[in-house]
Amino acid sequence: MESGTAEKITGTNGSAGNGSGAEPQQIEVHNPATGEPIEAVPVTSPEEVAATVARVRANQADWEAMGIEGRYHWLGKLRDWILDNQERILDTMQRETGKVRADASNEPVYLADIINFYGTRAAKFIGEEAVRPHSPLLASKKLRVQYRPHPVVGIISPWNFPLILSIGDAIPALQAGAAVVIKPSEFTPLGLAEIVDAWKHEIGGPDVFDVVQGVGETGGALVDNVDFIQFTGSDRTGRKVMARAAETLTPVSLELGGKDPMIVLADADLDRAANAAAWGGMMNSGQICMSVERIYVEEPAYDRFVAKLTAEVGKLRQGPDATGHDAEVGAMTSPNQIGIVEDHVDDALAAGARALTGGKRVDSPGDYFEPTVLVDVDHSMKVMSEETFGPVVGVMKVRDAEEALKLANDSRYGLSGSVFGEKQRAEQVARRVECGAVNVNDVLVNYFASDVPMGGWKESGIGYRHGEPGIKKFCRTESVVITRFAGKREPTWYPYTRSRRGLVGRIAQAFNARDLKRRLGRRG
Numbered sequence: 053m054e055s056g057t058a059e060k061i062t063g064t065n066g067s068a069g070n071g072s073g074a075e076p077q078q079i080e081v082h083n084p085a086t087g088e089p090i091e092a093v094p095v096t097s098p099e100e101v102a103a104t105v106a107r108v109r110a111n112q113a114d115w116e117a118m119g120i121e122g123r124y125h126w127l128g129k130l131r132d133w134i135l136d137n138q139e140r141i142l143d144t145m146q147r148e149t150g151k152v153r154a155d156a157s158n159e160p161v162y163l164a165d166i167i168n169f170y171g172t173r174a175a176k177f178i179g180e181e182a183v184r185p186h187s188p189l190l191a192s193k194k195l196r197v198q199y200r201p202h203p204v205v206g207i208i209s210p211w212n213f214p215l216i217l218s219i220g221d222a223i224p225a226l227q228a229g230a231a232v233v234i235k236p237s238e239f240t241p242l243g244l245a246e247i248v249d250a251w252k253h254e255i256g257g258p259d260v261f262d263v264v265q266g267v268g269e270t271g272g273a274l275v276d277n278v279d280f281i282q283f284t285g286s287d288r289t290g291r292k293v294m295a296r297a298a299e300t301l302t303p304v305s306l307e308l309g310g311k312d313p314m315i316v317l318a319d320a321d322l323d324r325a326a327n328a329a330a331w332g333g334m335m336n337s338g339q340i341c342m343s344v345e346r347i348y349v350e351e352p353a354y355d356r357f358v359a360k361l362t363a364e365v366g367k368l369r370q371g372p373d374a375t376g377h378d379a380e381v382g383a384m385t386s387p388n389q390i391g392i393v394e395d396h397v398d399d400a401l402a403a404g405a406r407a408l409t410g411g412k413r414v415d416s417p418g419d420y421f422e423p424t425v426l427v428d429v430d431h432s433m434k435v436m437s438e439e440t441f442g443p444v445v446g447v448m449k450v451r452d453a454e455e456a457l458k459l460a461n462d463s464r465y466g467l468s469g470s471v472f473g474e475k476q477r478a479e480q481v482a483r484r485v486e487c488g489a490v491n492v493n494d495v496l497v498n499y500f501a502s503d504v505p506m507g508g509w510k511e512s513g514i515g516y517r518h519g520e521p522g523i524k525k526f527c528r529t530e531s532v533v534i535t536r537f538a539g540k541r542e543p544t545w546y547p548y549t550r551s552r553r554g555l556v557g558r559i560a561q562a563f564n565a566r567d568l569k570r571r572l573g574r575r576g
């Protein structure tokens with residue numbers, strides 16, 4: 053993000069600070085579906101960020117002391133509030149993101165599910181562990197491992213899923229016993245603020261959960277003050293966050309960009325593959341880190357697959373949507389992003405690609421880009437090598453699965469991917485895709501399988517969300533070594549004498565040797 057110099061950040065100029073230079077005083081939020089301003093939100097200064105973190109830090113010990121069940125009790129109240137207020141949440145979300153109702157409605161249900169997921173599994177994932185000592189020299193010890201939270205977790209989140217990617221990470225952090233402060237994207241600050249406000253005033257939750265607003269300066273101040281940073285956003289900003297966190301040796305978990313491949317084998321159910329490609333590529337207007345962006349199709353299936361995909365994408369309804377499910381594809385949430393999408397498509401078309409459907413920005417008051425299928429593309433084009441993050445897929449014909457894999461893995465990203473084909477063959481190919489999660493005969497679904505970890509390989513990130521790692525990362529490991537019985541001194545302590553050291557040496561030799569001769573202290 054470039055440094056903002058304006059007094060206001062507006063949804064249409066997209067200015068955003070990087071922590072240097074004059075930062076804006078307030079954020080003006082726009083509705084991307086109409087271009088109209090909605091509301092202005094005051095920016096939180098670095099001093100206010102420090103004060104907010106200090107305040108929740110002061111309450112964190114009591115929160116931790118409540119234990120897993122006590123915290124689940126409060127998070128359960130948050131779940132109930134979210135379920136009871138879905139319509140209100142969706143209205144705000146649609147206003148600030150331009151999403152269609154169906155896409156927006158994924159977020160509250162995800163949050164409710166993840167509260168229950170971690171609430172009922174936290175004891176298993178981060179409960180105290182009893183460990184048997186591995187050596188007879190430790191026979192008098194009781195070994196325990198306890199997982200203690202990083203006291204304050206800071207979350208910096210993007211605009212494409214304003215709640216899933218902020219509160220969705222706050223939930224396991226809170227369940228682990230941490231206090232949490234979130235800095236949402238400057239493009240979508242409203243929905244999150246509403247829920248945090250409800251936590252404080254309607255639910256009456258403990259004062260361990262707050263939000264700060266702003267761009268680079270606010271984000272940087274959060275990094276400086278917390279004990280752990282969970283960042284979701286572009287790899288470009290992720291590098292800055294990691295560099296800043298290095299100054300205070302603050303651990304980070306980074307969920308970054310993707311350029312997800314789909315491989316379609318000749319023996320795939322081509323109707324299912326084409327429908328999946330259309331949904332996986334266009335859902336949320338393609339603004340998903342795990343969107344299908346590149347498709348490689350085995351030669352015998354190529355023509356039929358492309359025809360089916362083009363027909364499916366060509367009939368998608370696009371435009372502003374209220375509650376009636378009148379459209380499938382909504383607006384581009386960030387005004388910067390529609391420019392990037394346009395640039396990638398124009399670059400491809402200029403280099404010989406063809407748009408079988410779509411291909412340009414929609415001439416309307418909102419920020420819309422037509423759902424687009426490109427063919428005759430190759431990896432020299434931005435649309436096949438850089439993250440497009442819009443409703444665009446590029447399709448390439450490949451000789452066989454080997455060529456498909458070579459191309460699929462030819463990327464600096466490695467977030468997720470999918471393979472369509474006969475079950476066994478598709479699974480074999482899927483296991484060779486270089487990424488953090490791969491779906492066989494489905495797309496995107498791994499995100500909702502919170503049982504398994506999700507995280508990026510290569511430049512798509514560091515760390516995981518979901519599953520056991522998704523809560524354990526918010527904890528520090530404390531090993532507790534308890535002496536069960538003991539004399540006045542241990543054989544390893546002073547004084548060092550031949551007989552005491554000899555005894556220790558003989559036990560260690562007997563334990564470490566793997567053959568009888570050596571166990572008895574002889575050479576092999």
Ligand code: NAD
Pocket residue numbers: 053068069070071208209210211212213217235236237238266267268269270271272284285286287288289290292293306307308309310340341386439441467508512513
């Ligand atoms: P972004 O990197 O521009 O911004 C992300 C967040 O960082 C925002 O809150 C922003 O205000 C903040 N920020 C900007 N400069 C900062 C700085 N110097 N210090 C601290 N914070 C700073 O990303 P975006 O445009 O909001 O989101 C789109 C990107 O997010 C895409 O690359 C997408 O792939 C990625 N993403 C990844 C995942 C995942 O789980 N891997 C999920 C969703 C989105």
